[in-house]
Structures are given as C-alpha cells and as structure tokens.
Amino acid sequence: MIVALIGALTVGLLTLGSSVAAVAVPAPTPPPTPNSTEPTASPESTQSTGPTTLAPTITSPAPGSFVGSGTTTISGTGEVGREIQLLSPVSDQDPLCFAVVDAAAVWSCTAVSLPSGPDVRLRVVVTGAPESAAEQTIAVLSAPVVTGGPTGLALTNGTVRGSGYPAASVVVSLAGGKRCTATADASGAWSCTFTGNVAGGAVSVSASQQTSYSAPSWSNASAPVSLDFDLDRPTAPIVSAPVGGDRVPLSGTTYSGSGEDDATVTVFSGAYSVCSAVVVSGSWSCFAGGVAAGSHQVIAVQRDPAGNLGPGSPGVEVLFGPAAAATPDTTGPGAPIPTMGATAPPASSAPAPESTVPGAPGQEPPHPQASSPSALLPAPVPGGWNDPTLFATAVPAPWSTSPVSWVQAAFLAFGALLLLCVPARLLAGTVSRARNGRPFWQTVSIAGRNRSRVEFETAPDLPLNRWLVAGAAVTAAATLVMLSGPVSSQPAYLRLLLAVMAALVVVNAVGTLVPLWWSSRVWCERASVTFLPRYLLLVAATALASRAFEIHPALVFGLLGSVAAAPGLPGRRRGQLAALRAGSLIALALLGWLTLGLLPQASGFLSAFAAEIATSVVLAAIGSAALVLIPIGRTSGRSILSWSPPIWAALTVLAFTIMFGVLSPAGLFWPGDGGVSLWWAGAGVFAALSVAAWAWQRFVVPARH
Template sequence: MRRRTVAGSGSESGRSGRGFTSGFRALAAPLIVALVGALTVGLLTLGSSVAPAVAVPTPTPSPTPSPTPSPTPKSTESTSPPMLTPAITSPAPGSFVGSGTTTVSGTGEIGREIQLLSPVTGQDPLCFAVVDAAAEWSCTAVALPSGPEVRLRVVVTGAAQLAAEQTIAVLAAPVVTGGPTGLALTNGTVRGSGYPKASVVVTLAGGKRCTATADASGAWSCTFSGNVANGSVAVSASQQTSYSNPSWSNASAPVNLDFDLDRPGAPTVSAPVGGDQVPLTGTTYSGSGEDDATVTVFADAYSVCSAIVVSGSWSCAAGGVAAGSHRVIAVQRDPAGNLGPGSSGVEVLFGAAATVPPGSAGPATPAPTAEATAPPSESAPTPQSTEPGTPAPGQESPAPQAGPTSGAAPAPVPGGWNDPTLFATAVPAPWSTSQLSWAQAALLAFGALLLLCVPARLLAGTVSRARNGRPVWQAVSIAGRNRSRVEFETAPDVPLNRWLVAGAAVTAAATLVMLSGPVTSQPAYLRLLLAVMAALIVVNAVGTLVPLWWSSRVWRERASVAFLPRYLLLVAVTALASRAFEIHPALVFGLLGSVATAPGLPGRRRGQLAAVRAGSLTALAAIGWLSLGLLPQAHGFLSAFTAEIANSVVLAAIGSAAFVLIPIGRTSGRSILAWSPPIWAALTVLAFTIMFGVLSPAGLFWPGDGSVSLWWAGAGVFAALSVGAWAWQRFVVPARH
C-alpha cells in the first residue's frame, strides 16, 4: 500500500514538473512579443514628440489645418475690448427747455462718432459729434420742436445697436409776425404764432403788455390800447403751456413794428350821386380818400367793391346788387388797419339803365371784361331793342351792358343756397374794431334808463290813475246796451292744437324778423327763415324753461307758460322800425309768451321770477355774442346757416331782455321794480349796455360827427312830456280839487 501510495505520488509529481515547464514556455513567447511591442510603441511615441516632421510626414495631413484657424479668433478677442454704449448727460431726463435751440452733450467711447437723431422723424441725424480724449461729446445749437415729450436719441455710427435716449419738455418762444395784416405797420394789434392753446404775453420795449391765447392752429393776436405812442417800437413775446407751468418760454427776438393808432377820416363818394339811376352790373364808384387806404363801397348790406386810394382818389366798378333803391356809403381802412367812419350816404336806384340824351356820349363807365375787345361806340348798334328791360327808342344804352354780342339783358344777381345774407354778419365780435366803446355803451344805457325807462314808468302810472286802473286798450262797447254781450262779443270756442299754434307763431315771428332787412328772391333767404325760426325757438326756450325750472326746483311752486298774441305786434313794430330807419344790425324782439306764477304767490316771488327770466335772456345774449368770434367765416351752406342762427339768437335775446325790462303794464320790469328797484336798475343797465354794444355798427345812437342823434332828441322830448304829465297829476290836479 505504501509503495503503491509512494509510487503513485512520484508519478504525479513528475508529470506536474513537466507540465509547468511546458506551460511557461508557452506563455513566455507571447509575453516577450508584447513587451517588445510596447517598447516599440513607446519609442515611436517619444520619437514623434521630438521630431514631428520626420515621424509623421504623411499619415496625418488633415489635423494640420484644423488647429490653425482656431487660435486666431482667440487671439483677436483677447486684444480688442468691447465697445462702450454712449450716454446723454445734458439736458437731464424730464427737464424743461424754454428755447427752441439747446446743447445736447454726453459721454462715449474715445474716437467714436456719435449721431443725434431727429425727434420728429427718428432717423435723420441732426448732428455728428466725435468723442474727444475726455470721453465726452457735444452738439450745440440743436433745433428741437416744442412738446411735452421730445425724444432725444443718440447712436454710434456703424453700430446702431449702441444707443441711448431720453425725453424732455421743450417750449420754444412764440413768433411775432407783425400787425393785423402781417406787415410791420399796425394799429395796435399784434399777430403771431405759437404753441396751440398756449398763453402768450406780448411786451413792448417800454414795458406795456397785452395777453392772448393761441388757437388750435397756434395763431394768436392781441391789441394794445390806451397810452401807446405812434412810431417804431420793439415787440417781443413769450408763452406758457399746461405742461410748462409755471415756467415760461424764453422771449422771442425783438421785432420792430410801426404803430399808427390814428383813424382815417371818412372818404367821399363823388359818383354816383343821390338820385342817380344805375344798372345792376358795371356801375363805377369813385371819390377821394387818404393815400394808400383801402376804400370799400357798400350798397345797404351789399359789399360792392374795393379800391386803394392813389393820389387822393379812388375808383372801382362792380355789380351784384339787387334791384331797388339802396343807400351807398364808403368806408376806408388805412394800411395800419384803422377803420374810419362811413361817408355820407346817398340814395341810388339800381335795376334800370341810366339814360342820356340822344347823340351825346355815354358815361365813361368801364365795361365788363367781356366787352374789353369792342370799342364803346360799337356797343349801341347791337340788337338789344327787342329784349325786355331795354331803354325806350331813341335812347342809347350805356357801356356796362351784358355784352355787345350777347344781345341779352343784364344777368340777374347770382345767388344760391350757400350765399351769406345780412344776418350772417349782422353782429360783430365783441373784441373786433368798432365805432363804439364799452364806456359809450354804458353811458347810452344810463341814458336809456333815465330818459326812457323811468319816464315810461311815470307815464304808465299817470295814465293808469287817470283811467282808475283800467287798461288803455280796454275798448268801449259800441254794440249798444240792449245787445247781448254773448251774442256779439264772445267768439266761438274752437279747440286748437297748441303745437300748431306755437309753430304758426314762430313762423310768423321769424318772417317779420327776416323782413327787418333787405330780402331778395334768392334761395339763401329761405335758409335764413329757417335759421331765424331756430333762433326764436332757442330764445323762447331759455325765456320759459329757465323760470319754470327755477319755480319748480328752487321754490317748489307751480308756474305756467302763456302765449301772448300781443307780443307778435311788438315783433312787427321792432322789425318795421328797423327797416324804416335802416338799423343794421336790426332791433329784434323775439319772445312769444310769458311765465305766469301760481295765484296767491307773493309779489316778491313774482319779481324774483321775472329777474330770473330777464337775467337768463341777457346771459344767453352775452354767451352768444362771445361765441360769434369762434365761428368760421360763412362760406358754405352749413357755416352760413350756423352764423345766421347765432346772430339771430344774440339780436333776439338782447332785444327781448331790454324790452321786457321796461316797467310798463305787466312786464317783467314792472314786477322786478316793485320787488327791488336796485336789482331792476342793474339788470336794465346791463341789458341796455349789451344791446348798444351789439347795435354799435348802426351808428344811430352815437354819431361820429358829434351831432345829437334824433333818437336821443326824441327820448328827451318823451321824458319831458312824461315827467310833465306825472307832475301835473301828482301835484296840480290834487291842488285844484
């Protein structure tokens, strides 16, 4: 067993020794090969790092260009620093600049060019500036527009993304353009332009000032009055707006204006003379006046023609006058804008050709343009004798005919719906040049109070006491005592629609008001009728609704509106008087009813309600008068229609207020006087002052030649008779009894 074991052990060991040796040999060869390969690779790698040109001449051609471009940008970024963004340091953000030009400055990168862009377009450069060595730039005398937010924007030339901007408020000085005509000659009125709705202060070299407000377009004007000497004066202006308040703009550069405040005299009219008969077209007007003044000829409400006075004489020819008798006057305005008084009027008959004796030469009247090619001697033989309206046989037609070849009668006066009428320009604006000052209007109002209103009250009281309180218009019965009053004096009760009655009354009153001036057969006068109707509706609405509102809302008392037919008679009287005495603007009464208080209401309440009514009409007239200056000039249908309504409202409101304040009968003036004489006197003076201011162009109440008006002479006679009658009944009659 032992041997078998030992023997077995020895045989195994021998086989193991031989296996190890053979396995080592098998592994040694690969290890040696791997070691040799590693050494070879290491040597190759070491050799490539020492001599790349020799070690890798061709195997790696592509890596060579790829590392070459990448180092280049890295070197550029490292050598060029980023560009600096510019900045605006003056003016400061949100600051106010009171001039149209200023200096804009800031900082930026040294050597760079800066562009200041236009605030209007946002692109066009206003200025180019180079940043200096101190990293600063500046643009001087930069013109900027006025506005609450003017944007200042600067950019770097060639790099628009590098920019800076901010907003400021700018208000440039206004511009003084000259006198009323834009020239250096002025009658005290200075015109100019500025920022829309800005407040403008105009200053003379001596320190005198006037103020104005620019309109929506920026235009403004103001008038110096009082102690202003004639001659050349330096004028400047500054302005203020809501966004600049309390700051003002800088004063404008002084402008020398030549002040001339002397009014020219009245021109003379030498042709035509009073009683002349002239054709509708081509009539020549001539006379004398002040050199360089502009003379305008009027035939009643028609503006006929204008001419400039040369060497003391003027002459113009025109037509366009309606047929009939018209009063021809001429006024002149000097180059400074001063308007003189009118000439003495002459009555001229328009509508028939002037006749001359057979064989004599016709008047030297220039023919219209259509006849310029034919000599005057050839105008007579034209076959016009068969046309209607031509002169009788044996008479020659004058030069101003419709044309030598037309053979037609003179063309009718052109007219259409868009033509303005007398009422479109009846009332001048309260601030316009007028022949009547407010002081004169106030004096006239006090004169009316003392010579008309107070004597009228005395006379009415005297007549009432003489008739034992019975009205003057109370008729005496002529039917006989045995006749039935019901049969002969009571009209049948016919129910009428109140709106129909009101419409008929307004139409009748508007027709009467329209007849207060010349009326022709033109469509424009139908438009005028509608305008007057609208104005009367406004006036009556204010005269009734305001007292009704006051009674119901303030006093909690009922009141009613009563239509008074006798008011139509007063409308007719005032309209016909205006036409008969040629009052322009017309004296108009426009009320058609009254406001009656509830029975049993105290007398003081009636007086207060009457004061509200008279005051509302006066306020309506004042507001309408002030609004006339805001209306555009009447050129088309709508503008003419609006102007006619506004003028009619002013005339009807102030005329009605003045008439109802006369304290006779049961008028508002009687109730106010019984309640409070001081309030009645104040309202009367106020209403008559405005009325005389509105009627100032008529020239009937304050003659410019210093003579006494017939109106005031008649008022003085009326006052003397009224006071005499009152004194007789008050003192003499009781003493005799």
C-alpha cells in the same frame, strides 16, 4: 501617399481653427451638444462681441426741469471717443445732433431746437451700439411769435397778433414799457390791443407766454419785432358816382370816388355792403349790382392799411330800379300824341328823320340803340337761388370792429341804461300807481251794460295742434323780420325766409329750453313754456321801426314765448331764472357772431344760407335780450331788477354794448360829424318826461292831498 497628404492637411486645418477660436473667445464656453439646433457663430459675428460699451448719460438739463426757450444746449457723459446721437423727440429715426465724447468723457450739443410741451423726451444713443442709450423728459415752452398788426403786416392800429402755445397766457410788451395781455386759442393764435396813450411810429414789440405746466415760470421773450403804429382814423371818403337823384339799374353800376391812398373803401346801400375797392392815386372804383329795388342811401367808409376805420361819407339818395321802357314811335292816323319832354324812337332801324317842326319842344335825337327791340324791355333783374342777399352781409365780422367802435358801443349802452331803461321803469311805476295797479286792458266798457260773464254762454274750446300753432307763429315772425329790410322778387329771398325761420327756431329753443332745464333739473321746480301772441306785435313793431328809420342791420325781436315758473316760486328764484334766460340769449348772440366770422364768403346756396342763418341768430338773439331787459310790465328785466339791481345793470350794459357793436356800421346812433343824433335828442326828451312824471306822482300829488 495622397491619402496621407489629405489627412495631414485636414489635421492642420482643424488645429488652426481651434487656435483662432481660442483667441476670439475671451471666456471658454461649453461646446454645443450634437442635438443642439443653435447655429454656430461665424467668424464675423464672433469678432463683434467685444468689451461692453459704456452707456451715455444726460447731465444737462436735469430730468423734469423747465426750459423757457425753443433752443437749448444738451450735454452729458460717455465713453471717450464714442459718437453720441441726440434723437428727435418726435421721431427716433431723425437725429438732431451728432457729438463725439472728448477726452474729459463729456459730450455736448448746442442750439438744439425742441418742441414745446410738458413732457419732451430726450434720448441719446451710441452710434453703432443702439442698446447703449439714455432717456429723460423735460418741460419746454418756447417764446411766442409776433406776426404783426391786425392784417399780419408791420402796420398796426394798436392791435398786435401772433402765435403761441394753445391756451397760453401771452404778455406783449412795447419798448416803452406798456403791456397788453391775451390768451391763445386752441390753434395758438392770439391778439391784444394797446389802448391809451401809445405813441405813433416804429415801436419794438416782444412777447412771452406762460402755460399751466410752466407756471409760475414764463418763457423767454421773443425776438423784438418793429411795428409801425398808426392810430389816426382816416377821413370820410368821397362818393362822386352815383350822385343824388340818379336812377341805377338793377343789373349794376360803377361806384367811384376819392379817398386815402392804400385804404380799402367799402360801399354800402343802406347798411348792406355792395362792393369794395382799394384807393390808388387818390381814386377808387368798383362795380356791383343786385341791390333790391327802391330808394336807398349810398355811403362809403374806408379802412386804412393799419386797420383804422373812418366815418361814413354823407349819404347819397339813389333810386335802384329797372330803366324806364321807351315808347316806340308810330306814324299815321291814331298815333298817340307824345307828351312834353318824351323821346320817340323810330320803329325801324333806319335813321330817324328830322322833325318837320323846327324847335318843337321835347324833340331830341333818338339814342342809336333805341331801335333795337331789346331796348323796349326793362333791364333784366339778376338773381337766383344761389345769389347772396344783402341780409347775408349785414353784420360785420367780430374782428372788423375797431376798438374805437367798441368804446362808442359801451358809451351808447350806458346812455341807453340812463336815458331809456331807468326812465322806462320810473314811468311804468308811475302809471301803475296812478291806475292803482290795473293794467290798460282792464278798462270799463264804453258801450252797453257791464254784465257778468256767467250770464253768457261759454263758447266751446277748439283744441289746436300746438305744432301747427308754433309753425304758424314762426312763419309769421320770420316774414316780419325779413320785411325789416329791402326785399325784392328774387328767388334768393325765399331762401332768406327759410334761413330766418331756422334762426328763430334756434333763438326760441335756447331762450326757453335753457331756463326750463335749469328749473326742472337743478332746482327741481316745475316750469312750463308759454306762447305769448303779443310778442308778435313786438316783432312787427321792431320790423316797422327798422324799416321806417332805416336801421341797418335791423333791430330784431325774435322771441315768441316765455318760461312760466311755478306759482309758489320765490321772487329771488324768478329773478335768477330771468337772468339765466337773458344770459343764454347774450351767449347765443356771441356764439353766432363768432360763427359768422368763421364762415366763408357767401358765394353759393349753402354759403349764403349759412351766413343768413348766422346773421339772423345774432340779430334776433341780441335784440331780444336787450328788449326783454327793459324793466317794464312782466319782462325778464323787471324780475332781475327786483332780485338784484347790480346784475340787471351789468346784463343790460352787456346786451346793449353788443347790440350797438353789431349796429355800428350804420352810424345811426353815432354821427361822424360830432353833432347830436335825433336818437339822443329823443332819448333825452323821454328821460326828462319820465322823471318829471315820476317826481310829480312821488312828491307833488301826496303834498296836494
């Protein structure tokens, strides 16, 4: 009976399982064969295979359309009651939105934030059924961001900065309708400056942008940002200490004075920045040392929080050097007789007795510290291999130059073109015609009898290693360039010499290899590099002039050679080759200037060495380009002028504008008091004399003959 009961239960279970299987499976399937290795579906897995879920769709925005905003609404269709997930274009694991399909079979996600890009992927899936999905791509460009003025604050001097899509064209608009344009760099940063009649005070600013994949469409305008425009330059600060004639120790001193509240005052020794301080309650103060020994003018300039740079303060002549050593007091026979006004400190630490001769001239109470043996030694000279030289900070960063300074630099460049370059060409032509084309060095000997060279024995040629000659020339030129500014016995100036040598190698390589490559590879014309020893005289002349007239940063000429074209090369090709040479030097100067602005502050050996190399490259490249463009002799400027006067004028104005922009901190060529600089007066006299000589040679001499 027990066996019968077990058999009945078994039959019942089998019958119940068959009925359940019949209900769960909508369509009959053949039973698995006995040899099949496929596992049998469990009841749970059998229940999940119900009716197929309706795949969702994306109806808005349309595939391939453009969205000019970072946030938009995305909608579509799907199975009623189902939950739809909008996945992130960056990562499929992060949903941006959950939406339930309503009774009209429509779902929608509002205010969805999307990244900018030409192919932004939109993908939606059904919750619990990831195989039911829809996907398409659109182009998105969000509005740029206005971050503020030149320093990122809401106060600006007309310059507006912000961020956007890399390489995008940005248009910045004021509430009054004025606009300025900019191009975002590789990181998306951009800036533009409003010029002309811009009202001061709070102004609403917005921006929009356009990219290559969005053209001709623009993004939406950014949210308006209120910026406070301050276009008034601050006045010159006052330097109250040190005063004229003071002797400042090399170990350092405190510079102080007064200025405009919240402005940043920078103190210069010559044209080298010494220290900076913020004006608080009308006063400023900073401590600095490391100035090279000698007599220097101390001036100060201040920049207000909006970025406006004011004129320099009147120069104060200060003597930098170690304190004079005190002479110890000795008594007894053979003691030296003190000179008038000298102070004789005691030889011991005991208090000095009063003079036995009342009212003796020059007798003063000794300083309490004069009894120390260290007081008899000069002040220690700071400096080491890791200390930055003043040369490292001679050139300001590109973005520290205000638009007003660039306008002044362009004005000075046109002045140099009209008062220096053109008169120099007229004077050179006048002298050449007066001498029938003979140069100055082909003169008649004033001693002895002129004899043919063939009558003398020919001296044997001594072959010299060209690398040795090049190294000696670069070393000599670097020494002259370094001496264009103050130099002390600090070890850091040996590092400066190496930095200037490296910079001259770069400048000469660009100035010779670029036109040499162009001539040989593009034109297939022979050309050669020629070393010109007379260029060393020009290097020395510019260094001496910079030192004599205290031009800081120094006017530097760094070329030591030129590219000699083939003898049969037409004049047109010679002019083009010269223009390529001058243009490559100008481009190198701009690249060096941008690099200098990206370098960290000089605080160690490597950072100071890099800053000195970049500064030397900028000064040598732009100084060389400006000087070789003066059209006298056989310079590049003469060849370019003969080929195309407009191109020569454009290159000359560009080179001199950059040069005056670099030299702008000295204030040498643009007086802050509105007077006429001696440089302008000298240029006017030179131009008048040159034009008068040309007119005499051109009109008066032919009339007399």
